[in-house]
Amino acid sequence: MFLAALGMTVISDSQRPDIRFADPTILEISTEDFMAAITEIPVTLSKDEILRYSRHLIMPEVGMEGQRKLKAARVLCIGTGGLGSPLALYLAAAGVGTLGLVDFDVVDYTNLQRQIIHSTADVGRKKLDSAADKLTAINPFLNLQKFDLRLSSENALELFRDFDIIADGTDNFPTRYLVNDACVLTGKPNVYGSIFRFEGQASVFATKDGPCYRCLYPEPPPPGLVPSCAEGGVLGILPGLVGVMQATEVIKLILGAGEPLIGRLLLIDALGMKFRELKLRKNPDCPVCGTHPTVTKLIDYNEFCGIRGEEKPVGAGLPEIQVEELKRRLDAKEDLFVLDVREPHEYQICNIGGHLIPLNDLPNRIHELDSSREIVVHCKMGGRSAKAVAFLQQSGFAKVHNLAGGITAWSERVDPSVPKY
């Protein structure tokens, strides 16, 4: 069987011990259980199901056997956001029998540009409930399991145990590493997709002989490197493209059809509409799936990624000014210089007339500022401006303040005509 060949839960017969089976507590699902779940349970299709899946059934690559495998399969989707939306929709439509969804978030307006499983009327609802409505409307035969929780080192192994394939649609490094390690430790393939602005990556990690995410990237960006808000954003259709690729890979794994993206990293450039493929190798020195693994249980992934639980906010200890006070002092025509450290395209969305110098340009353009004047620095929400204030202080500016909450707070508390984004 193909799945057996992938060895997702097959006891290793190779020379070296396989870390996935190092912990006896994770051996709950035996080979037999797993194979039974996917291929041997005498799953039958009703007359209604046969009609529904007819376009699958008349293809020999799927057929009755394939459709029964789909029905027997249990797939866990981590996240019902940009990637999770198309992924879950297509898996449900295709007839995957059991779909688990993990999410704790609530739908907001900024999600709707790409998270197509949620609609305008769902804003404010739990993403799980919103997604469940759409999925069961598409396919009432679906056994949907909702997990209203934050995936963590405490719950991941137990959660993964009841599923055959894990589809990773998360958005941050700690969860990426957590999903990967939990997949390696439980022997479940990790169908991976990731996006950034116009670019995507897809692969299938953590199969028996294939590489895992850590073989590709042993470590996340180290502490001291910080995310840049100005660099965020994503083209709305891109998660659609990548999420559908993940769904395709999930279905291929279940059917045992085609060539899965094991040992291959697909790079998607939506702007150039170019697809490139890179070879991935299983790293014998991989800390999780290598020959001498050092990670044999789940760790603290926030710490691993340099994120400390009780980290003080970026602006702590810096001189701050509230939006109401800024408004009052500007109205009183006080001599205040407002510096906006966002990006030019953000300035076009909305501004309060500040002098624009993007954070990254500040060191080269510091001469544009007069250190004898009082300066109020703002960005979208206060994170980048805090860095700018700290930098200006180090550069000898004595009278700089961070606008708490940025232009977003200005919009909420001073001038609602300024759009929020």
Added chain:
Amino acid sequence: MSKIHIPTPLRQYVDKQSTVEVKCSTVGEAMSALVAKHPDLRRHLYTEEGKLRAFVNLYVNDEDIRYLQKEATAVKEGDNISIVPSIAGGAENALSPCHPERSEGSWFLLVVPD
């Protein structure tokens, strides 16, 4: 000449180009030429000790140089060199980031002051 493919997050440091052509005979030479031409790029790719950052991989055509001769890997005329950083975007706040501004793509960049 060999072509170096620049991923989206780093294009702002190479005048928004998606590829940069350099003359070189090894990957190391290609990267040196690249950061010499675009010095802002250096801190995003290399540590202060000059080591390639652990979340950045380099490929010649479709092969990871870690499994070839690393930075001494030979590069021929017409070869494609790719810089492939880890990206983590996909959903939103599946695990709360420490950052006050909730941005979707978690590409990590150095803060400028240096």
